[in-house]
Amino acid sequence: MSTLLEMRTITKEFPGVKALDQVNLVVERGEIHAICGENGAGKSTLMKVLSGVYPAGTYDGEIHFEGALATFKNIRESEDQGIIIIHQELALVPELSIAENIFLGNETAKGGVINWHEANQHTEKLLAKVGLSEAPTTRIDSLGVGKQQLVEIAKALSKDVKLLILDEPTAALQENDSKKLLDLMLELKSQGVTSIIISHKLNEVGFVADTVTVIRDGMSVSTIDASNGVSEDEIVRDMVGRDMSDRYPAREPRAGEMLLEVENWNVWHPEHSERQVIKDISFNVRAGEVVGIAGLMGSGRTELAMSIFGKSYGRKISGTVKLHGTVADVSRVDRAIDAGLAYVTEDRKSLGLILDETIQFNTTLANLDGVSKAGVLNANSETKVAEEYREALKTRTPSVFQKVGNLSGGNQQKVVLAKWLFTGPEVLILDEPTRGIDVGAKYEIYSIINDLSADGKGVVMISSEMPELLGMCDRIYVMNEGALVGELAAKDASQERIMSLIVTE
Template sequence: MTTLLEMRDITKEFPGVKALDRVNLSVATGEIHAICGENGAGKSTLMKVLSGVYPAGSYDGEIHYDGALAQFRTLNDSESRGIVIIHQELALIPQLSIAENIFLGNERARNGVIDWAETFRRTEELLAKVGLKDPPGTIVETIGVGKQQLVEIAKALSKNVKLLILDEPTAALQENDSRKLLDLMKELKSQGVTCIIISHKLNEVRYVADTVTVIRDGTTVSRLDAAAGLSENRIVRDMVGRDMSHRYPERHPAPGAVAMQVSGWNVWHPDQNRRVIRDISFSVRAGEVVGIAGLMGSGRTELAMSIFGRSWGRNISGEVQIDGAPRDLSTVSKAIDAGLAYVTEDRKQLGLVLEESIRFNNTLANLGEVSRAGVLNEAEETAVAERYRKAMATRTPTVMQAVGNLSGGNQQKVVLAKWLFTGPKVLLLDEPTRGIDVGAKYEIYTIINDLATQGKAVVMISSEMPELLGMCDRIYVMNEGAFVGELIASEANQERIMSLIVTE
């Protein structure tokens, strides 16, 4: 195989931080090359250097692409050479249609007039490639995060791609959809497209990658060849610098009384005449971690949001009891007062104010506790933030750091701290480890275990079945807005969960 890309001794510094320190990367033509590393290791920074987001001259080292020295100064420079990058943060315009987003800046036009028939025909072809069945005219904000990711990939494929870079492409996807995407990458490989994938999901890396480069703390640690066999334990050890043969902390559950009982819960779509949640009843005990499994679109997030202050849906009916007594959860403030907390699946958009400090975010859900007569006590705010920073081992030099500058795992710790400061009895955790690396995941799992040990009741929604199997005492299986089964930990496995989903 010929070498398509070689990055030599790439060094990139920000004020006070060396993000990349003499990193080397070599990618062969027509291969799928995975880059693995913890959050903050420098993976995304390296790809931004490659694509021209960080222009030539802002870093040290050389990039050789397609046989020539490359000095990309803009994203357009790299795209004109066939390099397309899909960032972890989606870059779609919510108010535009799928077709408009795919061809934005690359319009299908004749004599300056957009050819909508051609635009929609080409969009349908691209959507079929990525397995998305929504019509081209669908407004992007009406579809979920997982489908939006597929739109991003279709947009990349609309260009003359030679090197496709995907930064955590399956972070928002269910297992079935992830496998379709990985198979699509293999198909593109057979068509001569070279792919670089950044991923924390090591089972996916092993499934799709020909070669793996591991980066730790801004330096290249190892280069592994799939032909010689890829060991997840080896990749993890190289990523985190320590052995992690046990991916989940030991649990010694001791459930107490029922903390929350949901009975006959029904929810209708806010904009459509259809029932999304159908007659759901379930319970969670103090000190228990209960999982909710299901495919994308099964209604798991809608269920959690509707319970938490009726944040989603209309015509909501049913009863929620906390500590054996019916509670009014009709608003978010009433839900918080009743002892509920909801950690959203989308921490960047809905869980945090990224441009504000850790201190600001930590106290946001319980400002009354750090204020007197409507005036914030900043010293008390700082003390609270410091307490949670130490308790959760959040990696930051100061609680005045903007949360947008933290890694995904540390951001998730800030979200958890924000809700723990409200003193909840029940925590609804929606994809609590989405988009964070294996080392940070273990830290989040440990925090969840500690919360259960303290007597908190935890409801955990996750698209990763091994995570539910490794963390939960019981698992409810959800499909098309209803619960189709309940399994205790000793009875649960991936096959039984999937069989419940597909046979009901």
């Protein structure tokens, strides 16, 4: 192998924060190179330096690509050299076709007139390379997230890619789609494409990576040869700076009195009135208990949670919700909050937070009465509350006046938790509480969940990661096609038993 990319002593500073400190990265031609690190370690910042998002002159250090000094002023300049980055938030226009998205800004035109026949023909060949059979005229918004990710890769291939950078490419994908994408990376490798993958999913890193570079606190701390396999524990130790022999903090089951009871819950689709989404579900949660809900994507887990929380999803909803044995009014979100429910959405960026606002603003948003008097907001009280939760949840930020959009995923998730904890809930529903955050931040979130259960709160935990449910929950309900198909005590649960309930019912 020969060296394709070398980043030497890269240092990048923002006001009050050194995001990168003397980082070194060497990527060999034809390899898959993984970059791992905790949220906020600097992984994405390093890739933005490489791709010209942060142009030459805004950072210290040097980039050498194909043996020459690179001083990219913008993304177009890096793309012209064959460096293509696919961000975690897909950059596709939903209302346009696949072909229109692939050639957007790079149209096959002559004399200002686009040759759609040529564009569609070229698109078909690119889609075949990434394993898609959809027509080039198919609208993006008709595709699932997994296929949209493949369209992004097809778009990269249209630009004669030499170095493909994928930032958390499987974060929003279910297992089958993740496997297809990883297999595609290996296929592209066989065709000579060099890739960099940023991922929190260490099993996926082990599956595809030839080399792993670990970044911690803005510094490159290790480079590991993974061509013959790699120890996840070694990566984790380098990521967090300590051994983590157990991924889940120890907790003593302490189920108390019956807290939440959902009985005969039925929900129909909000637009397709003939389609029943939730089918006669009944479940319960005791005080101090962590109850999991497992199921494949599309099984109805999120729809169940949202419909219970103020009927914020669905129509023709029927059934009963009881708290402490008394029927609770959950007909609206504010009434559900008053009854003692809280819901941490799986989509923190779109539905859980206002990214352009501060930590302080977001922390008190769901309980403004708690920092107001006679309808007037008390700014001092608001700051005090935000500071208390910042300290209690160990949110890494220089100030509660920092905009939430500038935080790492794990710290954003802590702000969402703070927002709902400030409402004083009896039952906290957590929908994919650790999606897109690193192993160290996950441990901190798990510790918060344990503290809540120790305080007598009830926790409902929805997760696509079965090891997470097995490691954290006292009981696990299993859903499939909108119905409960089983219930397992922690001591009786396993991934195999959960899957068998899903596929046999």
